[in-house]
Amino acid sequence: GHGDIAMAVAALKRGAFDFVAKPFMTDHLIASVRRALETRRLVVDNRRLRQAALEAELTSPLLGQTPAMVQLRDLVERVAPTDVNVLIEGETGTGKELIARLLHQGSARRARPFIRVDCASISDTAVDETLFGTRLRRGLIAEAQRGTLFLDGAETMSALMQGRMLGVAESREMPNPSGGTMPVDIRIITTLTRKHLAGDDERAGFRKDLLYHLETVRIGVPPLRQRQGDIAILFHVFLEDAARRHGLPSPQID
Structure with a gap:
């Protein structure tokens, strides 16, 4: 006043x-x-x-409080300690590689290598040398022994590379550059974009028998609009x- x-x-x-x-x-x-x-x-x-x-x-670098993110974090936490192969599907930019690294960090293989394979960059002429190595250089699969092999963008794999990976996933062996075969002890984590999984996988250019071995568990990553x-x-x-x-x-x- x-x-x-x-x-x-x-x-x-x-x-x-x-x-x-x-x-x-x-x-x-x-x-x-x-x-x-x-x-x-x-x-x-x-x-x-x-x-x-x-x-x-x-708690986790997977940020969010929506039901979709709560469920995703829970699934990653439950799957990480197991030793099963995991297929992560989602659109570009949704964080598939982050989830792959979290799965590795939460596993018993965390102290072993996490080897990323850029599937789009490997030509047919370099498949065997890149994956299996030579007498003078170890391949990526050998580098990942007792650790995790991360197949990033597996939808870009050629038919030849798919065949090579199918052999490894089925037999848990790979060719030894010095002759014969050698055992493979790796966990395989794969990313695929959703558009390549719509409808029939064979028509999308991806082998169903390989997909069977890669997707013991499938994790879907929702886009932000959802x-x-x-x-x-x-x-x-x-x-x-x-x-x-x-x-x-x-x-x-x-």
Whole structure:
């Protein structure tokens, strides 16, 4: 009722949202309260997002609280300690390689190599040398012994490479460059994009007998458009990460 500028400044410094002097218009007071409630909602939302992001980062790098992500994390945690081959399906950019690495880290093979095979980069002329090696150089399968062989983008494998991998998956043996065969002790984790699994696999160019050996367990990774409830958490995590990298305070999300 007896407000002045000094009092208003002091009130705001002590945490008041606004300073309303009498007499006041009702519309002005209502508008001020609405702005205060909106600001409070943003503070609470940002606090909730920060806590959710922290909890997700502490438990798993698979961020999200939607049912699809909760189920995905649970499946990865249950499958990782087993020694079965896993096929991960999902669209480009959904995090298939991240899941493959989590499966390896959660297994008894975690101290052994995780060898990534870029299937698209291996030509037919280099298949045998790349996979099985030569007398002078070990192949990728030998490098992965007692560890994990990660076939990334298996839909790009040629018919020849599919045949070679089928032989390894079936017999658990591979050709020895020095002659004969040698036993193979690897876990195979494979990624395929969903479009290559639609309909008949043979028509999509992928051998059903090979798929049978690779997909003891199949894990589907949902795209973000199917879990839109996770967008705010992901955005908050990326924003916090960018702020840390640039040494800046994290801005409040409106």
